[in-house]
Amino acid sequence: MSIATGRAASPLSARSAKKPNVFSRMAAHRTDYLYVLPALIVMMVVIAYPIYYTIELSFYRTPPNLQLRDKVWAGFDNYTAVLSSSVFHEVTLNTVIWTVASTFFSFVLGLGAALSLHREFIGRGLFRALLMIPYVVSAVAASYVWKWLYHSDFGVIGALAVQLGFTSEPINFLDNRQTVLSSLIVVNIWREFSFAMVMMMAGLQTVPEQLLRAAQVDGATPWNRFWHVTFPHLKGVSMVTVLLLMVANFNSIIIPFIMTGGGPADASHIWITHIYQLAFGRQQWGAAAAYAVILFIVMMALGYFYVKALTRGDEARQE
Amino acid sequence: MKDMQVRMPRPGARTRRRLMAKTLAVASVASLLSSTAYAQSVDVSQWSPEYIRSIAGTEEFDTAGHCADVVPLDYEGNLTYWWTGPTEASPQIEHEINDEFWAAWEETYPNIETDAQNVDYNQLLDRLRTTLLGNAAPMVVRLQILGGVEFASKGYFQPLAPEDIGYPTEDFWPGAMKSVTWDGETYGIPTNNETMAFIWNADIFERAGLDPEEPPATWDEVVEYSKQIHDELGISGYGLVARQNAGNTPFRFMPTLWAYGGGALDEAEDSPSYSDVYINNEGSKAALQAAYDMYVRDRSVPTSALTNTQNENQAPFIAGQLAMMIAHPSEYAKMVDLAGQATGADKEVADSVVENMRYGLIPEGPERRAVVFGGSNMHFIEEEYVDGEFDEMAAKAFACFWNSPEWSTKLAWTGSNPGNLAGFKTEWMKERLDTIKFLDVTTSMLPSGVPFPVIPEATEIMNIIVPDMLQNALTERMTVDEAAEDAAAKVDSLVGGGL
Numbered sequence: 132m133s134i135a136t137g138r139a140a141s142p143l144s145a146r147s148a149k150k151p152n153v154f155s156r157m158a159a160h161r162t163d164y165l166y167v168l169p170a171l172i173v174m175m176v177v178i179a180y181p182i183y184y185t186i187e188l189s190f191y192r193t194p195p196n197l198q199l200r201d202k203v204w205a206g207f208d209n210y211t212a213v214l215s216s217s218v219f220h221e222v223t224l225n226t227v228i229w230t231v232a233s234t235f236f237s238f239v240l241g242l243g244a245a246l247s248l249h250r251e252f253i254g255r256g257l258f259r260a261l262l263m264i265p266y267v268v269s270a271v272a273a274s275y276v277w278k279w280l281y282h283s284d285f286g287v288i289g290a291l292a293v294q295l296g297f298t299s300e301p302i303n304f305l306d307n308r309q310t311v312l313s314s315l316i317v318v319n320i321w322r323e324f325s326f327a328m329v330m331m332m333a334g335l336q337t338v339p340e341q342l343l344r345a346a347q348v349d350g351a352t353p354w355n356r357f358w359h360v361t362f363p364h365l366k367g368v369s370m371v372t373v374l375l376l377m378v379a380n381f382n383s384i385i386i387p388f389i390m391t392g393g394g395p396a397d398a399s400h401i402w403i404t405h406i407y408q409l410a411f412g413r414q415q416w417g418a419a420a421a422y423a424v425i426l427f428i429v430m431m432a433l434g435y436f437y438v439k440a441l442t443r444g445d446e447a448r449q450e
Numbered sequence: 451m452k453d454m455q456v457r458m459p460r461p462g463a464r465t466r467r468r469l470m471a472k473t474l475a476v477a478s479v480a481s482l483l484s485s486t487a488y489a490q491s492v493d494v495s496q497w498s499p500e501y502i503r504s505i506a507g508t509e510e511f512d513t514a515g516h517c518a519d520v521v522p523l524d525y526e527g528n529l530t531y532w533w534t535g536p537t538e539a540s541p542q543i544e545h546e547i548n549d550e551f552w553a554a555w556e557e558t559y560p561n562i563e564t565d566a567q568n569v570d571y572n573q574l575l576d577r578l579r580t581t582l583l584g585n586a587a588p589m590v591v592r593l594q595i596l597g598g599v600e601f602a603s604k605g606y607f608q609p610l611a612p613e614d615i616g617y618p619t620e621d622f623w624p625g626a627m628k629s630v631t632w633d634g635e636t637y638g639i640p641t642n643n644e645t646m647a648f649i650w651n652a653d654i655f656e657r658a659g660l661d662p663e664e665p666p667a668t669w670d671e672v673v674e675y676s677k678q679i680h681d682e683l684g685i686s687g688y689g690l691v692a693r694q695n696a697g698n699t700p701f702r703f704m705p706t707l708w709a710y711g712g713g714a715l716d717e718a719e720d721s722p723s724y725s726d727v728y729i730n731n732e733g734s735k736a737a738l739q740a741a742y743d744m745y746v747r748d749r750s751v752p753t754s755a756l757t758n759t760q761n762e763n764q765a766p767f768i769a770g771q772l773a774m775m776i777a778h779p780s781e782y783a784k785m786v787d788l789a790g791q792a793t794g795a796d797k798e799v800a801d802s803v804v805e806n807m808r809y810g811l812i813p814e815g816p817e818r819r820a821v822v823f824g825g826s827n828m829h830f831i832e833e834e835y836v837d838g839e840f841d842e843m844a845a846k847a848f849a850c851f852w853n854s855p856e857w858s859t860k861l862a863w864t865g866s867n868p869g870n871l872a873g874f875k876t877e878w879m880k881e882r883l884d885t886i887k888f889l890d891v892t893t894s895m896l897p898s899g900v901p902f903p904v905i906p907e908a909t910e911i912m913n914i915i916v917p918d919m920l921q922n923a924l925t926e927r928m929t930v931d932e933a934a935e936d937a938a939a940k941v942d943s944l945v946g947g948g949l
Contacts, residue, residue, distance in 0.1 A: 195944075196603040196906040199583060283753035284686070284766070306756040308925045394694050395756040396921040411576040412695050413910045414600075 182427070188420035195414050202417065209421035218397055218405070219422075225312055226401040229387075230380040233319045237376055238369070240320065241327020246357075248328070249335045266325035274389035277318045281305050281390075305391055308398035315399055318386050323379070327372050334368030335361070370440040378433055381426070402426050491621050491855075491872035497897055499890040507880030511872065513857065514558045517850040520616045526561040527844035530837065532578070533592035534826075535568035539761045540865075541783035547863050555851055562844045572696050572759070575909065582606050586837040590845050592641055592828045592852075594697060595629045596902045596909055601829070602632040603906040608830040611636040615850040621871045625823045625901045632904070639853050643825040644866035645895035646701065647888065648813065649781055650774035651767070653806035658682040658773070665774070665810035669706050672774070672813055673740050673748070679773045680750035688744055689763040689775030690751040692920040698760040700902070700912040701822045702776045703741070703920060708900050709815025710736040714911045714941060717903045718820060724903045725945070729919070730938035733817060738923050738930050745924045756921055764788065768800050779892035780865035782807060809888035812895060823899030825866060828852065867893055907944050915940050 157164065189209055191202035213219050248259055265273070280287050281304040289301030304314040338361050346356045362369075384403040387393060393400035393408060400408070402422065410419035492505065514523065536544040555564065567588070569577055575597050581587045582601070593601075601607050610630075612619050619627060619636075626640035652662035658679040666672045676687025691702045708718040711733025716726045728734060744751045752758060752766065764781075766772040768788045785807060789800035812821050828849055833840035851857060859873035864886060873879055883889055902908050919937035922928040928936060 195600060195910065198604045198606070278757075283757075284771075285754075301753070303753050306753050308927060391757055392694055394921055396918070396925040396927045398925070398927075408695070408914070411579065412914050414579065 185420045185423050185427070188417055189424045191417045193414065193416040199416060205417060209417045210425075213418055213421050213425065218400075221397060222400045222402060222405045225399065226381065228312060229316060229319070229401050230377055232313075232316050233323060233380045234373060234376040236316075236320045237323040238327045238373055240324040241329075241372070242331050242365075242369075244324065244328040245331035245335055246361075248332065262328060263325050265322050266329075268322075270322060270385040271389060273322060274318070274386050277321075277386075278305070278390045281314055283307075306395055308396055311391055311395065311399045315387050315390060318390070319380070319383065322386070323376060327376065330368055330372040330375075331365065334365045337368075338364040367440070371437070374433060374437040374440060378430065378437065381430060381433070492874050494623070494871070499894050502874060502879075502890065502893055503883060505875050506883055507875070507877045509855075509872070509875040511855045511876060513851065513854040516616060516854060517558065517847060520850045521559075521843045521847035523559060524561060525559065525843050525847060527841040527847075528563040528838075529565070529590065529841060529844040529848050530588035531564065531566040531590045531592075531848065532569050532574065532588045533566070534571045534574055534594070537570070539764065539784065541780055541787045543783060544780070544864055547860050551852075551857060551861060554857075555848070558851060559844075559847050562841075562847060564848075581837070582831075582835050585835050587831045587835045589836050589840050590828060590830055590848060592826050595626070595640075595823070595825045595827060596697070596700075596912055598630055598638055598827050598829055599632050599904050600906045600909055602630075602635075602637040606832055606835055607637040608832050609635050610638055610828075610830050610849075612639055612853075615639065615846050615853065617850075617853065617870060617872075622869060623823075623871070623896070625899055626825060626827070626869060628904055629823075629901050630827045630829075638827040638829040639849055640869035641826045641828050641853055641858065642862040642866040642869045643823065643896065643899075644778065644862070645821045645823065645892055645899045646705075646776050646778055646812065647821075647892040647895055648774065648810050649767075649777045649888075650808050650810070651770065651772075651803055651806050652808050653802060654679060654683065654685070654770065654773040662806075663808070665808065666813050669709055669737070669740055669813050669815050673743050675774070676744050676750040677748040680748060685770075686752045686766065686772045687750040687774065689760075689767065689772050690741060690744060690755040691758055691760055691763065692741070692745075692755045692917060692924060693757055693759050694917040694921060695913050696759045696917070697913065699917045699920070701824060702760070703737070703916060704822055704900070704902075704912070705776065705812050705820045706740060706815065707734050707737040708820035709813070709818055710734070710740075711815065711817035712737050714908075714916060715903050715905075715945075718818070718900045722903070724905050727938050727941050727945075729916075729941055730934040733815075735930055735934050737815070738919065738934055741920060742923050742930050746926060756924060768792075768803050769796070770799050770803050776812060778865050779809075779886065779889055782809070782887050783864040809891040811891065812898070819898045820900050821895045821898050823896075823901040825869060827869075867896065905945070907941075910944060911941055915944070 151159070188199075188202070190205060190207070192205040192208065193199060193202050197203070244262055248255055248262070279285075281289075283289065283301060283303045283306045286301060286304070288304070289298075292298045292302055293300065303310065305311050342360050343356055346360050351359070382403060383401075384407065387399050387401055387404050388407065391399045393404040397405075403426070406419050406422045406426070409415045409422060491509075493501075517523075536548050552564075552566070565588075571594070574591075574593065578587060578591060578593070578597075578601070587606075598607070612622060617639075622640045623643050626643050627636065630636055630638035630640060648665055650665050655675075656662040658675075659682060660675060660678065666675045672688055679685065679687035691698050693699055704714070707713060707729075712731055713719075713728035713734065715724045716722045716728055717724065718728075745755060752763070752772070754762065760775075760777070763772060763775055764784060765788075767775065768785050782804075785800075785804050789797065789804045792800040812819060830842075830845050830849075831840070852861070853870050855868065855870050855872040855876050856878065858868035858870040859876050859878045859882070862868050862873075863882060868874060868879070902912055915937050918940075919933045922936060923930050923933040927933075
């Protein structure tokens with residue numbers, strides 16, 4: 132007892148008593164760790180090992196006549212080859228355009244739809260359901276349908292454009308390097324905006340009605356009410372929505388893979404489709420792994436901001 | 451097909467059974483090879499439509515009886531098998547024959563539990579690669595002719611020769627045997643060999659001012675005809691295909707390349723070394739220029755060629771919107787099927803297309819007439835990469851049954867030719883010749899067949915680099931010369947072990 136009393140008197144001891152080291156904290160919570168151990172083991176097997184193996188593989192060359200177990204040490208050659216390749220630069224630019232444009236327009240459209248549907252009007256439920264359709268339709272099925280809608284010779288959109296006199300011949304959406312990426316982005320936005328809409332509709336429920344009424348009484352215009360009252364309340368959910376969309380878009384493969392396979396002439400390749408082609412089309416497993424590691428680093432950075440955005444409220448409360 | 455989960459073998463029974471079965475197999479194969487019943491069946495040097503007709507239906511074969519000598523019919527075991535079978539694009543008769551085959555197999559070997567998966571043509575290679583990495587591959591796989599060498603060179607395949615399942619090597623095309631040979635060892639059985647032909651719509655030719663019964667004789671004429679048809683009628687002339695990572699593209703572009711004297715490597719030469727890069731020679735550039743002229747200059751081919759596989763050309767052809775293309779012998783049966791499904795005004799058009807459909811030899815170039823020596827080969831996967839144990843006897847029984855003269859012929863009914871040349875002497879071959887229009891035309895192309903390079907890098911060269919070259923030129927991302935040089939650099943780097 133006396134020893135404990137003596138330590139409590141010292142400011143240094145008081146600090147160490149407040150913040151015990153990691154191991155003693157782990158020991159104190161050993162039962163908790165036991166409970167999460169099964170989940171941790173599963174995560175180690177299905178997440179940590181593949182990550183480790185991908186990083187390891189990224190330092191090896193995998194010639195087509197050798198099995199993976201006979202891979203050849205290459206140091207940083209794969210990273211050098213990937214980063215110095217002109218295709219990588221083009222694909223990176225495509226990826227940035229794809230991600231930013233898809234995220235921005237999906238968010239803006241989703242926000243607009245959410246604001247429209249937030250008001251009471253007849254048929255609101257029906258509209259909500261209709262606007263959710265793109266999100267619940269299988270991405271694979273949607274890609275095939277859009278591929279035919281866009282078809283350069285017999286597509287419905289091209290035929291309509293001709294019939295309505297907008298063009299003299301069918302529009303070449305997918306077989307043209309200049310139009311293919313934007314055509315795919317349109318499909319992606321069509322798929323994703325309902326997700327943003329649902330998120331923002333949830334966010335709108337948190338905006339206090341009294342504040343909006345007070346602002347209206349004070350003579351604020353609809354834009355001012357949105358900008359100064361509604362939007363500040365949506366900041367948190369907007370941040371999360373944008374980050375989730377960005378992560379999803381960086382990682383998306385279905386639409387470009389099915390509709391164009393990255394073509395024509397690499398014009399619609401984004402990182403994921405290019406990695407897939409390197410790995411499975413060309414069996415350059417090492418280069419594909421290096422590519423994946425680079426993408427992993429980018430994703431981790433995005434993940435960091437995502438977690439920060441999610442925990443910002445908690446930190447504020449702790450302070 | 452039975453449920454694989456039902457049977458649980460007794461401990462040790464499998465080992466004893468396999469030992470006994472191996473002994474039986476060695477003895478029976480030795481006895482088979484000493485007999486003359488399956489000595490060389492067909493004289494390849496006499497190959498001509500007349501010769502094929504003269505030998506068809508001259509011999510009878512007892513498939514079950516023959517395979518019983520290789521593996522007893524009461525053998526108990528299990529089998530896993532992947533192949534590319536009939537798809538939605540296949541004519542109905544192929545589905546019927548497929549069903550017939552599996553029923554016959556189950557009847558002949560009722561105690562071999564079989565798990566067979568029909569995998570899409572463009573996915574089979576990727577899927578096999580992935581499962582091999584996870585030691586979860588099937589015991590037996592049938593791959594496109596281009597695919598096998600990559601896996602053989604990596605040690606994934608077991609040595610396997612026709613003699614192992616009771617057939618002489620001489621009964622298979624030398625070119626086909628070359629495609630299953632790596633480093634002097636044979637790793638598979640050619641199941642079917644196909645060469646395509648050239649089809650055209652005689653009515654479109656006539657309306658465009660061309661002789662309806664005369665196909666273009668050269669590739670230069672294909673370019674001219676395609677332009678004339680497009681200019682006169684506003685529809686696509688030639689069915690170009692240039693999608694990346696789709697087998698259809700090299701199968702339709704390489705004949706042009708070879709005809710002009712080009713190639714990926716020197717695979718079209720009499721004794722190829724597979725070390726000389728031809729993809730940027732004058733012949734290859736001329737072929738690429740021809741494609742460029744049709745797609746960019748004349749716009750006489752489908753705009754969607756860059757995203758199309760051959761399947762996407764079937765609809766415009768039956769709708770009378772496409773005049774000519776390289777096609778399988780099965781294309782006629784497919785068109786008859788499509789016409790049968792059409793209704794109203796579409797039916798009238800479709801019937802007219804079928805009536806006006808013609809088959810001819812693939813056009814020549816300045817150097818040669820060429821076609822891809824295509825087809826498929828059956829391989830046994832090494833045991834350590836197989837999901838579960840490898841049942842050698844079940845695999846041999848299956849390979850013997852599938853590659854018998856009977857089933858080798860029936861399973862190639864509309865789309866191909868029997869890999870086992872003895873099939874050409876069967877009654878079923880005679881029936882094919884009597885019932886399938888234009889079959890003799892495609893069969894006549896066999897001597898012009900050029901196999902893809904037998905090197906592990908062939909898949910990437912044919913499925914990625916060649917289509918890339920085409921797309922680079924056709925989208926004008928590069929000039930024809932630049933696209934060819936870029937492809938040559940990639941081939942050089944790949945064959946030299948680079949990225």
